[in-house]
Amino acid sequence: MNSIKKCGVLSMVVLSIALTACTSKPKAQKAEETKSAENWIQLFNGKDLNDWDIKFKGEELGVNYKNTFRVEDGLLRVSYDNWDGWDGTFGHIFYKGEFSHYKLRVEYRFVGDQVKGGPGWAYRNNGLMLHGQSAESMELDQDFPTSIEVQLLGGNGTDDRPTLNVCTPGTNIVMDGLLTEQHCMSSDSKTFHGDQWVTVEVEVHGGDVIRHLIDGKEVLSYEKPQYDPKDKYAQTLIPENGDLIITKGTISLQAESGPTDFRKVELLILE
Incomplete structure (x- = not known):
């Protein structure tokens, strides 16, 4: 050459x-450009709770008991500063509508001390209630909506307390091919101690697979979310054809004695 x-x-x-x-x-x-190109819906707008319904045990729909759910400093807060002590009044705040196939991304942190007298299991404990019944269909004295709970846990400074566990109020799930009636199952996540912000994601595919992820890593998965026919609240929700599989439902956040801040609650609809 x-x-x-x-x-x-x-x-x-x-x-x-x-x-x-x-x-x-x-x-x-x-990654940031891909995310911005996706049509994420901000369930929490950082300003108000206009698109949310509140239901506390023993209270009529819409009663925000002791102003527990509120928006402050751009955060959706579960606050107990108006409570003298825990009185068993569990609460939930529901986003409008029902959803079936989606990704849910949430940024949360546990803050301060648990309200006096709160149950030990509820220490730094909240939940993302998915495939849930509507707030309107809950009975007056019902503790929790029939749903699949993605349990959020904060560390106590010493023990292992993984987050993104699954609990099943009025429901059952299938894990490793077997129907499990155990109420709560732990994930493989690490423990998040202190008041740090934690970002988690849940991928929901109707009545098929549900995956829990942190930083893109799966920490738990299961399938076939379904009503528990032995649960008195679930019995009222089972359709006439007897099909137990839950393919869609509401999304709600909890108030069960642990002060919690939510900085972001966003949803991406999947085809």
């Missing part, structure tokens, strides 16, 4: 490398 041809080939290689360097983007930038 003569010197002119060599020079031409070398120039093309240099130009190709330069163009690749100019058009390549860091992974973090690509």
